[in-house]
Amino acid sequence: MQPVDTLIRTLTSARTLALSAMLALTPLAQASSETSAMDQLGQSLTPIGAEKAGNSAGTIPAWTGGLKPEQGAMQDDGNMTDPFANDPVLFTITADNLDQYRNQLTPGQLAMFKRYPDTFQMNVYPTRRSASYPEAVYEATRSNAETTTLLDGGNGITGLANGVAFPIPENGLEVIWNHMLRYRGDSMDLTLSQVIAEADGDYREITKQTIWNFFPSITDLEDESNLLFLYKSKVLEPVRMAGEVTLVHEPIDQVAEPRRAWKYLPGQRRVRRAPNIAYDNPATSSDNLKTSDNLDMFNGAPDKYEWTLKDKKEIFIPYNSYALYDKNQSNADIIRPGHINPELARYELHRVWVVEATLKDGQRHVYGKRTFYIDEDTWQASIIDLYDSRDQLWRVGMAHAIQLNPHQVPWLVTEVFYDLHSGRYITNGIANSYKKPLVFGQLASKSDYTPAAIRRWGR
Structure with missing residues (x-):
C-alpha cells in the first residue's frame, strides 16, 4: 500500500x-x-x-x-454515554401520516410501513452530523x-x-468502493451477536468474538498490496457451536484473487477450506436470510453488476442509534415481531448518494437489482433496497450507526435485513449481551491469521 x-x-x-x-x-x-x-x-x-x-x-x-473524541466516550463495560440523550423526538412517521414524508423515504421503507402498518414507525430526531475521523x-x-x-x-x-x-x-x-474501503479503525476486537427473528417474534442468537486487522495494522505485509484485511471470528454461544472459528483473507480485487476462507470445527479438530463465502451464497449461520455479500451491507467483488450513480437526496436514515447500543437493553428488548423495537431506533434526515446496481447480462445472482443509499458523512451504506430477478422488492437492509469515541470511528450498532415475504429478519452486530468494550489499535502479524493459529484459538 x-x-x-x-x-x-x-x-x-x-x-x-x-x-x-x-x-x-x-x-x-x-x-x-x-x-x-x-x-x-x-x-x-x-x-x-x-x-x-x-x-x-x-x-x-x-x-x-463532528463529535469530539471526548464526547460519547466508551466505558469499561463497553457502554457509551449517549451525547444526544436529551434530543426530543421531532415527529413520528407512521402508516397514517406517511404521505407527508414519502419523498424522503426509500421504496424499502415504504414497503415496511405497508407490511407492518400497525407496528412499524420511525421516530425522527434532530439531525446530528456526528461523524469525525482521526x-x-x-x-x-x-x-x-x-x-x-x-x-x-x-x-x-x-x-x-x-x-x-x-x-x-x-x-x-x-461510491460503492468508498463504502467498502471506508475507515473502520485500523483494527477491531469486539463481541457481538447475530440474531435470527421469526415472524412471531421468537428468536435465536449466535454470539461471536470477532477480530479484524486492516492493512495498516498488519506488521509484515511486505508488498501484498491487494490485501484489505484479515478477519477471524469464534463462536462463544450457543454451547453446541462454541469454538467454531471462521478465518478470512480479504483481497481488494476479488476477481483477480478470490477471497480465501477456512473453518475450524471443534468436533472434528480440523481446519478445512470453507466453501465460497462470496456473492449470493448464504451468509454463515444466517438461515438463508442474507447473502454472503450482504455482510457489512455490501462487500466483495462488484463485477456482477452495472453501477449507476443516480442522485443525491435527503432521506431519513438510521443514525446515532445509541439506545440500541445501551447494554441495559437486552436482545429481548430489541427484537419484536417483524422488525426491531421502533422505540429504540433513531432516524435523522441526511444527504445520501443513491447508487443503483443492476445485474449484468449473463451474470447470476439472487438479487437482480439493488439500490444503495449511502451516507455522505461516513460513506456507510445506510439503507439497501434488494430486488429479486423479477424486479420485485424482496428484502430491505438497514444499518443503525453510531460514532465510537474516543477512537473517532463511525460504526454500526447493528445491520438488519428484513424479508418482506416471510416476515422474518436477521440482525448482526448487537453487542449488548457481553459487558466488555470494543478494542481498537491492536497490531497483528500474518501468522495470527493462519489455519494453525485458528485451530489453537478454537481450542
Missing part, C-alpha cells in the same frame, strides 16, 4: 469536472471556478467529501467537525483524491492510502 503523501498537488481535470457535476446536484455548496477540486476538501466539502453546508430548509445542519484519515483522503484509480474494469484499486478512496466520486462504482 502507498503511504500517505502529504504533498498536495492539483487534482486532475476529470475530478474537477466530477466535483462540478456533484455540486450541481445541490446548489448549496458552491465552488469557485478558480478553486481546484482538491482545495474544496476541508472547505466547501468536509475532509472526506461530504457537503459541509446545511440544507436551505435548515433541517440538515452544517458539518462543524486527522491521519483526512490526510490520507487528500492523498487518495489525486492518486487512487480503479483497475480491472472497476474490480480493483491502485494508489490507495487509509482514507476515503474517492472523496469526489465520478460514478457509482467509486
Whole structure:
C-alpha cells in the first residue's frame, strides 16, 4: 500500500469536472471556478467529501467537525454515554401520516410501513452530523483524491492510502468502493451477536468474538498490496457451536484473487477450506436470510453488476442509534415481531448518494437489482433496497450507526435485513449481551491469521 503523501498537488481535470457535476446536484455548496477540486476538501466539502453546508430548509445542519473524541466516550463495560440523550423526538412517521414524508423515504421503507402498518414507525430526531475521523484519515483522503484509480474494469484499486478512496466520486462504482474501503479503525476486537427473528417474534442468537486487522495494522505485509484485511471470528454461544472459528483473507480485487476462507470445527479438530463465502451464497449461520455479500451491507467483488450513480437526496436514515447500543437493553428488548423495537431506533434526515446496481447480462445472482443509499458523512451504506430477478422488492437492509469515541470511528450498532415475504429478519452486530468494550489499535502479524493459529484459538 502507498503511504500517505502529504504533498498536495492539483487534482486532475476529470475530478474537477466530477466535483462540478456533484455540486450541481445541490446548489448549496458552491465552488469557485478558480478553486481546484482538491482545495474544496476541508472547505466547501468536509475532509472526506461530504457537503459541509446545511440544507436551505435548515433541517440538515452544517458539518462543524463532528463529535469530539471526548464526547460519547466508551466505558469499561463497553457502554457509551449517549451525547444526544436529551434530543426530543421531532415527529413520528407512521402508516397514517406517511404521505407527508414519502419523498424522503426509500421504496424499502415504504414497503415496511405497508407490511407492518400497525407496528412499524420511525421516530425522527434532530439531525446530528456526528461523524469525525482521526486527522491521519483526512490526510490520507487528500492523498487518495489525486492518486487512487480503479483497475480491472472497476474490480480493483491502485494508489490507495487509509482514507476515503474517492472523496469526489465520478460514478457509482467509486461510491460503492468508498463504502467498502471506508475507515473502520485500523483494527477491531469486539463481541457481538447475530440474531435470527421469526415472524412471531421468537428468536435465536449466535454470539461471536470477532477480530479484524486492516492493512495498516498488519506488521509484515511486505508488498501484498491487494490485501484489505484479515478477519477471524469464534463462536462463544450457543454451547453446541462454541469454538467454531471462521478465518478470512480479504483481497481488494476479488476477481483477480478470490477471497480465501477456512473453518475450524471443534468436533472434528480440523481446519478445512470453507466453501465460497462470496456473492449470493448464504451468509454463515444466517438461515438463508442474507447473502454472503450482504455482510457489512455490501462487500466483495462488484463485477456482477452495472453501477449507476443516480442522485443525491435527503432521506431519513438510521443514525446515532445509541439506545440500541445501551447494554441495559437486552436482545429481548430489541427484537419484536417483524422488525426491531421502533422505540429504540433513531432516524435523522441526511444527504445520501443513491447508487443503483443492476445485474449484468449473463451474470447470476439472487438479487437482480439493488439500490444503495449511502451516507455522505461516513460513506456507510445506510439503507439497501434488494430486488429479486423479477424486479420485485424482496428484502430491505438497514444499518443503525453510531460514532465510537474516543477512537473517532463511525460504526454500526447493528445491520438488519428484513424479508418482506416471510416476515422474518436477521440482525448482526448487537453487542449488548457481553459487558466488555470494543478494542481498537491492536497490531497483528500474518501468522495470527493462519489455519494453525485458528485451530489453537478454537481450542
